[in-house]
Amino acid sequence: xxxxxxxxxxxxxxxxxxxxxxxxxxxxxxxVRERLSLLSKTVAEDAADPxxxxxxxxxxxxxxxxxxxDEAQSISMLGGRRVIRLRDATDGIAPVVxxxxxxxxxxxxxxxxEAGALGTSSKLRKMFEGAKNAAAVxxxxxxxxxxxxxxxxxxxxxxxxxxxxxxxxxxxxxxxDRAVVRSEAEKLMTYMGDKKEVSLEDVxxxxxxxxxxxxxxxxxxxxxxxxxxxxxxxxxxxSEGMPGVAVLRNLQYYFLRLHVTKGRMAQGxxxxxxxxxxxxxxxxKHKSAFIAQVAGWPLxxxxxxxxxxxxxxxxxxxxxxxxxxxxxxxxxxLSQLGARALRRRAG
Numbered sequence: 001x002x003x004x005x006x007x008x009x010x011x012x013x014x015x016x017x018x019x020x021x022x023x024x025x026x027x028x029x030x031x032v033r034e035r036l037s038l039l040s041k042t043v044a045e046d047a048a049d050p051x052x053x054x055x056x057x058x059x060x061x062x063x064x065x066x067x068x069x070d071e072a073q074s075i076s077m078l079g080g081r082r083v084i085r086l087r088d089a090t091d092g093i094a095p096v097v098x099x100x101x102x103x104x105x106x107x108x109x110x111x112x113x114e115a116g117a118l119g120t121s122s123k124l125r126k127m128f129e130g131a132k133n134a135a136a137v138x139x140x141x142x143x144x145x146x147x148x149x150x151x152x153x154x155x156x157x158x159x160x161x162x163x164x165x166x167x168x169x170x171x172x173x174x175x176x177d178r179a180v181v182r183s184e185a186e187k188l189m190t191y192m193g194d195k196k197e198v199s200l201e202d203v204x205x206x207x208x209x210x211x212x213x214x215x216x217x218x219x220x221x222x223x224x225x226x227x228x229x230x231x232x233x234x235x236x237x238x239s240e241g242m243p244g245v246a247v248l249r250n251l252q253y254y255f256l257r258l259h260v261t262k263g264r265m266a267q268g269x270x271x272x273x274x275x276x277x278x279x280x281x282x283x284x285k286h287k288s289a290f291i292a293q294v295a296g297w298p299l300x301x302x303x304x305x306x307x308x309x310x311x312x313x314x315x316x317x318x319x320x321x322x323x324x325x326x327x328x329x330x331x332x333x334l335s336q337l338g339a340r341a342l343r344r345r346a347g
Contacts, residue, residue: 001131005138020134024036024113025124028178051082053083057088058087058089068084085112088314097124116314117303148171150181219251222335252310293338293341297341298341
């Protein structure tokens with residue numbers, strides 16, 4: 001089953017009893033973790049309890065293909081169901097997962113599968129979307145309205161009162177996944193100290209947008225096939241201490257906006273109407289380039305770009321990884337795709 005976006009919040013808090021396995025995937029790593037945590041708590045309150053939760057990786061499953069089904073059907077020493085969490089899942093383990101889905105029966109433990117960005121052609125994604133006893137939950141970078149709600153809830157929950165214009169400005173200038181958004185809210189609360197009234201001036205002082213504009217220029221150059229320009233911007237932002245993960249997440253955010261716009265046009269909307277719905281709005285200097293990129297990039301290639309960026313981000317998080325080299329390789333690959341896409345359009 002494919003869970004519609006409007007139903008996801010309710011689904012993760014109380015999944016139907018016949019959903020025995022759930023795939024949670026997408027480029028927003030913070031949102032993936034948050035939704036997995038909510039799903040886990042529907043069966044096991046304490047995620048750190050080894051008697052209630054069993055966790056292993058896709059690589060471990062490849063080495064021991066029977067592990068997933070054995071764990072899914074194991075009986076808890078304390079009674080009741082357990083949570084089985086499979087991390088770093090890829091299409092490579094799809095056949096093993098498929099056999100598990102076929103063998104699961106009511107009362108078995110809850111299987112939660114975690115994955116990064118998966119294109120529409122992903123075997124794993126198709127399997128969960130088409131299964132009767134399983135579901136797929138997508139986690140994409142949220143739009144401005146969702147960010148305003150998230151930020152408002154977090155600030156008000158901590159006792160702060162925030163004006164609507166301050167909240168709108170913050171949502172428009174925070175770039176990153178849900179974990180980054182929460183971190184920015186924490187930074188603002190620290191900045192405020194004992195003051196509980198958050199004004200637009202407070203947010204402007206705490207949440208600067210200059211770095212975001214540099215990263216927007218990088219993303220525009222990459223999607224436009226301008227490798228030399230993208231590489232110069234990359235070296236500049238990384239020399240100022242910008243983490244490689246932040247660079248890659250911003251690129252994911254940009255390609256998601258291309259994807260959303262392309263998808264709206266596929267449903268019959270005009271280019272102008274689809275772009276007008278983007279939140280935050282496009283930086284006016286980048287609009288013409290964005291239009292050309294939406295027209296030139298095929299939807300499947302945009303999805304491939306998201307998968308590539310997610311893979312590069314995962315490698316950046318490995319011990320001893322060279323972030324600058326990984327980012328450079330990613331923008332080279334995507335710039336080549338962008339150049340070909342725009343040449344096809346021009347031809």
